[in-house]
Each structure stands twice: as C-alpha cells, then as structure tokens.
Amino acid sequence: MSNDITLPINWFNARFGELCKVQGGNAFRSQDYQASGVPLVRIGNLISNEIAFPESTVFLPESFLAEFPGFVLNQGDVLIAMSGATTGKMGVFRHNGPALLNQRVGRFQFKEEIKVDQRFAALLVEKIRDLVVKTAYGAAQPNISPSQIEEMEVPLPPFNEQLRIVSKIEELFSDLDAGVAALKRAKANLKRYRAAVLKAAVEGKLTEEWRTKHPAQEPASALLARILKERRQKWEADQLAKFAAAGKEPPKNWQEKYVEPTPPDTTDLPQLPEGWKYGSLEQLTSAARPICYGILMPKENVPQGVLYVKVKDMKGDRIDLAGLQRTTEAIATDFSRASLKAGDWLLSIRGTYGRVAEVPIELEGGNITQDTARLDITIKMSKDFVASAMRGTRCQNYFKRVARGVAVKGVNIADVRRCPIPICSFAEQLEVANLVGERFSQIEAAETEIHHSLVRAARLRQSILKRAFEGKLVPQDPKDEPAGVLLERLRAKQSIQEGKGKPSHPTRSHGGRRVKSNQLEGRADE
Numbered sequence: 001m002s003n004d005i006t007l008p009i010n011w012f013n014a015r016f017g018e019l020c021k022v023q024g025g026n027a028f029r030s031q032d033y034q035a036s037g038v039p040l041v042r043i044g045n046l047i048s049n050e051i052a053f054p055e056s057t058v059f060l061p062e063s064f065l066a067e068f069p070g071f072v073l074n075q076g077d078v079l080i081a082m083s084g085a086t087t088g089k090m091g092v093f094r095h096n097g098p099a100l101l102n103q104r105v106g107r108f109q110f111k112e113e114i115k116v117d118q119r120f121a122a123l124l125v126e127k128i129r130d131l132v133v134k135t136a137y138g139a140a141q142p143n144i145s146p147s148q149i150e151e152m153e154v155p156l157p158p159f160n161e162q163l164r165i166v167s168k169i170e171e172l173f174s175d176l177d178a179g180v181a182a183l184k185r186a187k188a189n190l191k192r193y194r195a196a197v198l199k200a201a202v203e204g205k206l207t208e209e210w211r212t213k214h215p216a217q218e219p220a221s222a223l224l225a226r227i228l229k230e231r232r233q234k235w236e237a238d239q240l241a242k243f244a245a246a247g248k249e250p251p252k253n254w255q256e257k258y259v260e261p262t263p264p265d266t267t268d269l270p271q272l273p274e275g276w277k278y279g280s281l282e283q284l285t286s287a288a289r290p291i292c293y294g295i296l297m298p299k300e301n302v303p304q305g306v307l308y309v310k311v312k313d314m315k316g317d318r319i320d321l322a323g324l325q326r327t328t329e330a331i332a333t334d335f336s337r338a339s340l341k342a343g344d345w346l347l348s349i350r351g352t353y354g355r356v357a358e359v360p361i362e363l364e365g366g367n368i369t370q371d372t373a374r375l376d377i378t379i380k381m382s383k384d385f386v387a388s389a390m391r392g393t394r395c396q397n398y399f400k401r402v403a404r405g406v407a408v409k410g411v412n413i414a415d416v417r418r419c420p421i422p423i424c425s426f427a428e429q430l431e432v433a434n435l436v437g438e439r440f441s442q443i444e445a446a447e448t449e450i451h452h453s454l455v456r457a458a459r460l461r462q463s464i465l466k467r468a469f470e471g472k473l474v475p476q477d478p479k480d481e482p483a484g485v486l487l488e489r490l491r492a493k494q495s496i497q498e499g500k501g502k503p504s505h506p507t508r509s510h511g512g513r514r515v516k517s518n519q520l521e522g523r524a525d526e
Contacts, residue, residue, distance in 0.1 A: 008471035011157045012484035016128070017150030018491070020110040020121075024082065024146055025101035026071045033058040038065060041073060042102045043081045046091040049126070051079065051099075060100055071101040076118045078108045078125050080132065083143040088133035092122050106146055115159035115486060119166045124154050127469055155469050156487070158480035165468050172464050180457050187450050190443050197439045198392040201385075201432050202422050204273035210431050211273070217425035220277035224423055227380045228283060232258055235287040258287070264420035265398065276424045281375065282417035284386060289376040291417055293349065294338035294368030298327040306332035307366040309340075311348040314355040314372075317391070319346070321362055332367050338374050340366045345375040345387055350410035354399045356390045358383070373416050382429035388436050389421045 007013065016022065028040060037059035045051050065072055073079075073093045081089040083104045093099065101107055108125060110116045116124070131152060136144040157165065200206040211217075235258055243250050261282035269278060285291055298308055305326030313320050332339070340359045348355040350371035359366075368374055377383045389395055402415040424432070467473045 007155050008157070008476045010161070010476060010478070010480050010482040010484075011155050011471060012482065012487055013153050014156045014483070014487055015150065016108075016124075016152050016154060017147075018487060019114050019116060019124075019154070019156070020108045020150075022080075022146035022149045023070075023101070023107045023109055025103045025105045025107070026068055027103045028060060028064075028100070032060055032064075034061065035059065037061050039097075039099045040102050041079065041093070041099050041105060043084060043086055043089065043104055046079060046081055046086070046089040046105070049091055049122075051091045051093045051095065064100060065098055068100065073099045073101055073107070078122045080106045080108070080125060080129075080149075082106045082145070082149075083136070083141070085142060087136040087142045087144060088129045090122075090125050090129060106149065113486075115162075116156070117159065117162045117166055119170070120162040123166070123169065123465065123468065127465055128152050128154060155471075156483040157471065158477075158483050160480045161474065161476060164474040168474050169464060169468060173461070176457055176461060176464075180454065183450050183453050183457070187447065190446055190450075194440065194443055195393060197436060197443075198388055199394075201436050202389045202392045202394065203270060204276055204422075204424065206435050207424075207428055207431050208273075210428065211275075214427065217275065217427055219275045220279075220423040220425065223380065223425060224277055224279050224283065227279075227378055228261070230380065231261070231283075231287050231378065238288045261285075261287070262414075262418045265402075265415075265418045266420060267401075269394070269420055272422055273424070276422055278420045279423045280417060281386075281390075281419045281421055284378055284381050284421060284423075286376040286378065289341075289374075291373055291375055291413060292338050293370045293373055293413060295327060295331060295335045296370050298325070298331060298369060301325040302328050305329065307363055308332070309346060309363070309366065309368045309372060311351050311355065311369070311371045314346065314348055314357045317355075317357055319357045319360065319363065321360070324366075327367065335367055338368050340364065340368065340374065341376070343383065345377060345383060345390075347373045347375060347390060347416065349373050349413070349416060350405075351408055353403060353409065353411050354390075354396050356387050358387070371410070373413060380426065381423070382426065382433050384433035384437070385429035386421055388433065390419070395419055395421070 025041075033040070038061070039045075039053050040058050040060050041051055042058070044056055045053060047054075075094060075096065077093040079091050079093060079101070081087050081104065108121060110118075110121055128149070132144055132149060135148060136142045197206070204211075236255060239254065239257075240250060243254075262280050263283070264278045264280035266278060272278065282291060295308060303326065305328050307324045308327050309319055309324065313323055340363050342359055342361040342364050344359040346355075346357050346359060346368060347353075348371060375386075377386050398419055399411050399415075403409040403411050464473070
C-alpha cells in the first residue's frame with residue numbers, strides 16, 4: 001500500500017511487518033470444546049472493537065494454556081478477523097483472565113525494539129481495516145493472510161507524538177462513543193416500544209377509549225359465526241362451479257366433504273376484553289385457497305421464470321423484490337396450490353420463522369418455498385389487524401412453543417392453522433390498524449434518524465483517524481526522535497540476522513497433529 005499523504009518531517013512510512021508479526025490462531029478441534037474452562041476467542045467474539053464473551057462462546061480445558069502457550073492472549077492484544085463475511089472486524093483483548101486464540105483470527109505482536117504505544121497500535125489496525133476488507137474480497141473467497149497484512153504500509157509518528165495522538169483521540173472518541181451508546185439505547189427502546197404497541201393492540205388496550213365512545217359494535221362471536229358461514233358458502237359455490245365446468249352433476253352428499261376449520265389453540269391465552277373472541281388462522285382464511293407451503297425444490301434461477309419468495313426475502317415486514325429469484329413454469333405449475341395473489345400474507349415457518357409480509361401486486365402469480373406459508377385472509381377481517389396479531393408477542397411465543405426440529409426448527413402447517421388470533425368488531429379492527437400504523441410511522445421516522453446519526457458518527461470517527469494519521473490532529477515537537485531513525489537501526493540489525501539464517505519454530509502435538517507453538521498462519525475453516 002502506498003501512502004500519497006505528505007507526512008510530517010519526523011514521521012515514517014513503515015510496512016506492518018517491520019513493526020510486528022501478524023499471528024494466526026490455532027485450529028482447535030470442536031470435540032475439545034466444553035461448557036467452561038478457558039474461553040476461545042473466535043471471530044464471533046470480536047464485537048464493537050472489543051473482545052466479548054456472549055452465550056455462544058466456547059471453552060477449552062485449562063491444560064491447553066500450557067500445551068499451547070503461543071496462542072495464549074495477553075491483555076491489550078489487538079486482534080482482527082482474517083476470513084469470511086466479517087473479515088476486517090477488529091477488537092482489543094482487555095480481560096484480566098487468560099484466553100486462547102482460534103484460527104481465522106489474527107493477533108498483532110508488535111516488536112519490543114519498536115516504540116509503538118499499545119493504544120496507538122489499535123489505531124494502526126483500525127486505520128488499515130478498509131484495506132484489509134478490500135484485499136480479502138478481491139479473492140474468490142473473503143480471506144487474507146498474515147503475510148498480506150504485513151506488507152501493508154502505515155504512517156508511524158515518533159513515540160511521544162503517538163502518546164499525544166492517543167490522548168486526543170481518547171478525548172474525542174469518549175464523547176463520540178457516549179453519543180453512539182445513547183443512540184443504540186434509543187434504538188433498542190424503539191424495538192421494545194414496537195413490541196409494546198403490538199401487545200396493546202391485540203389485547204384491546206390500545207382501543208379502550210375508542211370502545212367507550214363506540215359501545216354498539218358487533219360482538220366477535222357474531223362476526224366469527226358470519227365468517228365461518230360465508231367460508232362454507234364460498235367453498236360450496238367453488239365446488240359447484242368445478243362440477244359445471246367438468247359437465248358433471250354434483251354427487252350425492254357432496255356438501256359433507258367440507259372440512260370444518262381447526263379451532264384455535266387456547267393454551268395459556270390471556271383474557272380478552274368484553275365482546276372479543278379468539279379464532280384460529282384457518283377459520284379466518286379461505287377454504288378454496290387453504291393455508292399451505294410452496295415449492296420444495298425451486299432449483300436453479302431461471303431469468304424469465306416465475307418469481308418466488310424465500311424466507312430471506314422477507315425483511316423488515318416487507319418482501320425485498322430486488323433479490324427475488326425465479327423458477328421454471330413447470331415447477332410453479334406443480335405447486336400452483338401456493339400461487340400468490342396481491343393482498344395475500346406470507347408467514348415464514350422454517351429457520352427464521354415468524355416473519356410476516358404482505359404480497360404486493362408485483363408478485364401476482366408468483367410462488368413461495370416450503371419454508372413459507374401463504375394466508376388468504378377473509379375480507380371480513382382487517383388484514384393489517386391479523387398481521388399485527390401474528391407479529392405480536394402472543395403469536396410469536398406460540399410459534400416458539402410449537403416449533404419442531406433440531407438443526408433447523410420449523411412450524412408445521414397444522415400448527416399454523418390453529419394459531420390463535422384475537423377477534424373484535426370489524427370497525428374496531430380498523431381503528432387498531434390505524435393506531436398501529438400511526439405509531440409505527442413515528443417509530444420508523446425515529447429509527448431512520450438514529451440510523452443517519454450513527455452513520456454520521458462513523459464518518460466522524462474516520463475523519464478523526466484520518467487527521468491523526470496525516471499529522472494534523474496534534475502539534476509536532478521537533479525534539480521528538482524521528483520514527484525513521486529507530487526503523488533504520490532495526491532494518492540494519494535484521495539484515496545482519498538474516499545473513500546468519502533464521503531459527504526454526506518449535507512444534508507441539510495436539511490430538512495426533514503437529515502445530516507450531518508460535519504459528520503465524522491460521523487455517524481456512526473454524
């Protein structure tokens with residue numbers, strides 16, 4: 001990496017390899033993982049420029065500290081992710097207790113002969129993070145080696161100026177970090193407020209005042225009875241139309257083939273306001289277009305084929321049309337039972353189950369995968385009201401309770417059909433949907449402003465770092481020893497050592513394989 005910035009006179013451009021060694025972690029075996037012991041720092045432990053130990057942290061036997069001393073972390077170590085989608089994530093190990101370094105995570109071991117302040121070292125790594133990401137993503141798979149990082153150039157100021165820079169940056173970042181933390185708390189509060197709005201909506205608390213002003217409303221029991229009657233009538237009309245289209249007379253007792261919809265699962269449900277009632281999702285959907293999942297194997301993407309929706313296409317209560325793929329006409333025809341109409345609602349039922357999104361007009365005639373359920377909700381119900389119920393805590397907890405599976409959990413269609421939905425008068429449903437929409441609009445506006453503020457904070461952080469490494473953040477002192485003087489002495493010393501040959505690395509055995517105790521290269525897989 002070349003540096004086009006004109007540096008202050010006492011600064012020096014140095015390769016990372018001249019300042020430190022980038023050490024890759026060890027490929028510890030998953031069968032050695034345990035519930036307690038010495039924490040293993042993996043890529044997932046690099047969180048917000050720190051090393052954290054969430055519930056997903058794995059541990060190794062304490063005996064490994066002596067067996068693998070070259071991978072024991074020290075307080076102040078600077079780490080970086082070297083492969084995968086999170087390449088370039090960094091963190092500083094600030095814990096008092098020991099931990100071990102896993103593969104795919106690199107550690108910067110700064111040379112004792114070089115005067116680099118420990119806190120300034122983290123800033124050097126943060127400075128090159130974008131270049132690390134760019135270099136890694138230039139390959140077929142995101143991956144960067146320690147040697148590639150060591151070839152990158154960084155501007156190095158005199159040691160005393162490093163201390164002044166760190167002091168100033170800590171002052172500026174302290175205020176910035178406090179602001180970012182406040183924004184993140186506000187964002188988390190908005191998420192809780194969103195859940196509270198949905199809970200109040202489907203429990204009748206959001207419209208308590210409205211009910212007082214509008215007492216004469218159709219009770220939910222009468223509305224549900226009307227929905228079920230019209231559901232059967234529509235089914236019978238569809239059956240008669242099919243017989244007529246085939247030129248056949250309806251067989252004897254054909255109406256008896258109608259299957260009544262499954263009643264709701266009322267396990268541990270809260271009391272509803274007077275006039276409300278629980279119904280099942282199946283009771284509120286069409287008998288002609290029953291709740292079902294879609295295509296089992298869409299196969300390869302066909303440019304001119306039929307659009308279909310996967311779970312990952314359902315984002316933020318909406319369907320991301322830009323990322324949709326297409327399947328063949330033949331496959332879509334085989335699963336025509338799940339064909340979509342504008343206004344249908346989709347419910348993810350496998351993997352990240354519980355997502356809810358409405359089908360837009362662009363997806364008319366499209367389809368879904370087996371991980372999604374299609375819901376044709378009756379026009380006698382407010383679809384937005386039903387969607388709020390499905391997104392609410394009660395339905396989400398129901399999905400968690402009935403989900404099945406080990407590696408990947410999912411909700412069976414039978415359980416989707418008996419999912420309990422609170423019902424109130426249609427007029428009150430419209431009022432609930434209106435109030436929820438108003439509050440969600442306020443929440444979305446606040447979330448947008450928080451997002452923009454976080455982006456501005458990130459840019460400000462980068463601007464501060466940029467000024468720091470251009471020598472413009474703090475004044476220079478001509479009395480400081482130039483950084484290049486020390487580097488030239490080290491280069492001369494290294495040249496002499498290389499002429500005498502390099503020592504070999506000691507090795508240790510681990511479970512039938514041999515690894516270097518000061519291994520520099522990490523392996524590709526975790």
